[in-house]
Amino acid sequence: MGRPLAQQTQSLSPEAAAWMGAIIEGEGTIGMYRSRPTRQRKHPHVVVSNTEVETIATCLRLVGAGNVGLVTSKNYLAKWPHHNLVWQWRLSATRNIAAFLPQVIPYLTGKRDAAEIVLSEIRQRIAIVDWRRKEKK
Secondary structure (H helix, E strand, O other): OOOOOOOOOOOOOHHHHHHHHHHHHHHEEEEEEEOOOOOOOEEEEEEEEEOOHHHHHHHHHHHOOOEEEEOOOOOHHHHOOOOOOOEEEEEOOHHHHHHHHHHHHHHOOOOHHHHHHHHHHHHHHHHHHHHHHHHHO
């Protein structure tokens, strides 16, 4: 099954899954990214950004996994002093995303294709890792 996760994605009620789907549609992103431009391997992520910390805290509470932080950049406040601070919830552990996405995909519209592509990629990776672990035994 892989290494144990410090936090594991909870099973969402239909209402919670619908809420998460809606917030991702409006304020989020689902995709694959490179941790560094020179790296070939891409990593999955689900991110919700918002200026309301309560919205971001709700994401963490409902899903039970992920990280919350402020979006920071060099001289953010100096460049945009009239802007509010932006909070972000990020789910990046592969197995957590694999457990989370099937629960919200039925409630996605515009981001459904991206979610299905990421989920397919994750399932392939998990199958390869699990197969390699079985071969070592």
